[in-house]
Amino acid sequence: xxxxxxxxxxxxxxxxxxxxxxxxxxxxxxxxxxxxxxxxxxxxxxxxxxxxxxxxxxxxxxxxxxxxxxxxxxxxxxxxxxxxxxxxxxxxxxxxxxxxxxxxxxxxxxxxxxxxxxxxxxxxxxxx
Numbered sequence: 001x002x003x004x005x006x007x008x009x010x011x012x013x014x015x016x017x018x019x020x021x022x023x024x025x026x027x028x029x030x031x032x033x034x035x036x037x038x039x040x041x042x043x044x045x046x047x048x049x050x051x052x053x054x055x056x057x058x059x060x061x062x063x064x065x066x067x068x069x070x071x072x073x074x075x076x077x078x079x080x081x082x083x084x085x086x087x088x089x090x091x092x093x094x095x096x097x098x099x100x101x102x103x104x105x106x107x108x109x110x111x112x113x114x115x116x117x118x119x120x121x122x123x124x125x126x127x128x
Contacts, residue, residue, distance in 0.1 A: 026055045029076070029121075030067040038098045039064065039125065040074060046096040047121045048084070048104075050112050054119035056081050061126050075126040084120045093120070 031039060031047070038044035056062065060078045065071060084093070086108065094101040108115065 023055060025057060025060060026053070026062070028063045028065060029053075029056070030065045030070070033066045033068050036066065036073055039076070042125050043098040044096070045122060045124065046093065047123070048089075048093070048097070048108060048118045049121060050115060051117070051119060054081055054121055056121055076123040077126045079122040079124060081119055081121045084118050086116050086118060089118075096122075 029047070035044055056078045058078055058080055061075055062078070063072050064074045064076055066073065086105075089101065089105060089108075091101050094104045097104050099107070108118065112118070
């Protein structure tokens with residue numbers, strides 16, 4: 001019964017300045033269940049992803065699912081998507097992720113071992 005707010009099928013056009021000209025933008029995103037409350041309360045306003053999981057563009061509205069069970073829980077609107085070096089992560093990134101910087105860096109290394117470049121996807125919760 002849980003359905004995305006934007007459950008109508010829409011055509012998605014890749015912007016001309018897209019960083020990936022060979023693949024279409026992603027049509028959904030998933031987060032670990034432990035981040036659901038932070039996203040819904042808007043305490044988590046960015047996500048840091050590898051390039052293959054960052055094919056989004058500003059203005060795009062996408063449904064959000066839990067990673068573990070693929071359960072939809074909200075829609076988000078993308079504000080920006082930009083490259084950031086792992087070594088350049090700072091307390092501002094950690095605050096937007098709603099966790100201490102050391103925990104953020106440790107988590108990234110667990111998910112993406114040895115990664116040096118990430119993409120910061122800034123988003124806002126999409127409400128009706």
